[in-house]
Amino acid sequence: MTEETRRKAALVGAFDRGAPTYDRLGVDFFGPPGTELVRRAGVRTGQRVVDVGCGRGAVLVPAARAVGVTGRVVGIDLAPTMVELTRAEVRAAGLSQVEVELGDAESPLLPAGEFDAVLGGFVVFLLPDPAAALRGYRRLLCRGGRIGITTFANQDPRFTEAMRRLAGHLPADRRQWPTSKQDALYATADLTAALLWEAGYRDVDVTEASFQSRFRDVEHWLAWVWSHGARSLLEQIPAQRLPVALAEVTPVVEGARSVDGDLLFTTTVRFAVAASPG
Incomplete structure (x- = not known):
């Protein structure tokens, strides 16, 4: 197993x-940007959409609402429990136009030329070879189809500092988290646009917007960290060091306390939308 394969398997787990x-x-962290991505990608009634790395439906559900009952939305995710839970929820909600399947966002095994849009909310930058994935998505799109992805432009500085302090408690050979060799691909809006141009897309539009997330207290924030990709960091901290690590980040997180008593974090999201020439 290669290092890239090992890291991918660990993240999926x-x-x-x-x-x-x-x-x-x-x-409100994934939901508002997901709804905004659907809007900016111009998803319309009756269209066919793929949501790669669909998670619990932050993009999938607003896309389903946008295409309506005459459209089709396929969500894929490589985490089996994500698929199971999201599939159950969309069925319970009566979203008959939605399918949720186990699949790899890096190389979706879906029919060529079948879709009007490929959407990816906070997923492409996690892939071992995002440039290859973006090129591959063009195969799925019909002529003039559109791609829409989100990446992080800026995390709240308190979140970044908290993650840095937590990473300081990792075993010595893993303390480079959360940086990766792919980070440079998304360092600026221009680089993100260039990634899409080089993958063969045209009419590339990259914009940014900020969103606020509220937490009741440090415990609420920590439960949220355990619920998403940052969990992979927490799981690598030796058990005997975890209480010390969490105590170290508490004052950083408390620094986000707003006048109304909640912890308030601001995240700037980058939206990249482009067209496939076919």
Whole structure:
């Protein structure tokens, strides 16, 4: 098993273990950008959409609402529990136009030329070879189809500092988290646009917007961290060091306390939308 394969499997496992609470803790973090991505991608009634790395439906559900009952939305995720829970929820909601399947966002095994849009909310930058994935998505799109992805432009500085302090408690050979060799691909809006141009897309539009997330207290924030990809960091901290690590980040997180008593974090999201020439 290569290092890239090992890291991918570990990340999928972390998401799978976090699936029951992923985006289900009363925190507006994934939902608002997901709805905005659907809007900016211009998804319309009757269209066919793929949501790669669909998680618990932050993009999937607003896409289903946008296409209506005459459209079709396929969500894929590599974490089996994510798929199971999301599939059950869309069925309970009566969204008959939605299918949720186990699948790899890096190379979706879906029919060529069948879709009007490929959407990916906070997923492409997690892939070992995002440039290859973006090129591959063009195969799925019909002529003039559109791609829409989100990445992080800026995390709240208190979140970044908290993650840095937590990473300081990792075993010595893993203390580079959360940086990766792919980070440079998304460092600026221009680089994100270039990634899409080089993958063969045209009419590339990259914009940014900020969103606020509220937490009741440090415990609420920590439960949220355990629920998503950052879980992979917490799981690598030796058990005997975890209480010390959490105590160290508490004052950083408390620094986000707003005048109304909640902890308030601001995240700037980058939206990249482009067209496939066919």
